[in-house]
Amino acid sequence: MSAPANPRVERVEAAGQAPALVGESPVWRVAEQALYWVDIPAQKIVRLVVETRERSEWLLPEKVACIAFDRRGTVLAGCETGLFAVTLSEISTDATAQAVRASEPVEVTGRKLAAPVFPCGDMRFNDGRCDRQGRFWAGTMVQDMAAANPAGALFRFDAQGVLSAPIVDGLITQNGLGWSPDGKTMYLSDSHPLRKQIWAFDYEVETGKPSNRRVFADLNHYVGRPDGAAVDSDGCYWICANDAGALLRFTPQGKLDRQIAVPAIKPAMCAFGGRNLDTLFVTSIRPGAGANEHDGHLFAVRPGVSGLPEPEFAGEL
Structure with a gap:
């Protein structure tokens, strides 16, 4: 499949007219043909069956801030105080219920699975997803980005329900997790304006241990800040360039080979979905001031390459 030179980026109107404050963590569920994502400050998980x-x-x-699923459809959620197992209650599909849920989200609670010892107050989990073997990885951050506090760290939660000690520490705004198709390279970014780095690690698939950390792409030399990411079937790394209204695609060698403009100034995270996993869905953030009509909405682009199914958590929640 040849990549279109300037693929069309469409706003997904079915995602809702009310913009998200901080739209993050899109996850495509193949079994449901549905896209899930979160709105962090609104404390919401959202689901859209795209075809219906x-x-x-x-x-x-x-x-x-981040979600993954186990094989039964239970959500593994990275929140403010820890990692939680959340069962999303069934919602009636009759017309009356549909009208009600458009304005009244269903309240759910979760069962706490694990929590790190936060080194300071006002912290939460941020970006997270499963590796190819089904281990859940997520990082923490100080919520006040203006503080530029490097108290954040990256953690691993395995199928046995054990939360690791910090694997990577000294992070200000952890982001950009992803794995190569063979699982042998792990990607991680720090999106804070003082960092703007994307790193690659060698990754031991049997043990889940990263090593040999090196700079994969320094976004001080490109546009925007590196936010959430996705890896396509060619092994290329797509990163949302926050503050620049763009998607950047880097080859496995760290070379920028594509740049696609999106209408929202702060694209936050992307994920492949659709029947053939050939649609790249992009969530976005609505800034506190100077927002345009597209900020905070969900977008879809057909970049001419397909993605990979999102791994499920290997344990049972």
Whole structure:
């Protein structure tokens, strides 16, 4: 499949007219043909069945920043105080219920699975996803980005329910997790304006241990800040260039080979989905001031390359 020179970027109107404050962590569920994502400060998980335009929302007791699923459909959620198992309640599909849920998300609670010892206050989990073997990885950050506090760290939560000690520390705004198709390279970014780095690691698939950390791409030399990411079937790394309204695609050698403009100034994270995993869905953030009509909405682009199914958590929640 040849990549279009300037693929069309469309706003997904079925995702809702009300923009997200901080739209993050899109996850495509192949079994449901549905896209899930979160709105962090709104404490919501959102689901959209793209073909039927059926939309659902669930409200959590605290901020939720990243999600993954186990094989039964239970959500593993990285929140403010720890990692939680969340069962999303069934929602009636009749017309009355659909009208109600458009304005009233269903309230759900979660069971705490694990929590790190936060080195200071006002912290939460941020970007997270499963590696190719189904281990869940997520990082923490100080919520006040202006503080530029490098108290954040990256953690691994395995199928046995054990949360690791910090694997990578000294992070200000952890982001950009991803793995190569063979699982042998791990990617990680720090999106803070003082960092703007993407790193690559050698990754031991049997043990889940990263090593040989090196700079993969220094976004001080490109546009924007490196936010959430996705890896395509060619092994190329797609990163949302926050503050620049763009998607950047880097080859496995760290060379920028594509740049696609999106209408929102702060694209946050991307994920491949659709019937053939050939649609790249992009969530975005609505800035506190100077927002345009597209900021905070969900977008879809057909970049001419397909993605890989999102791995499920290997344990049972």
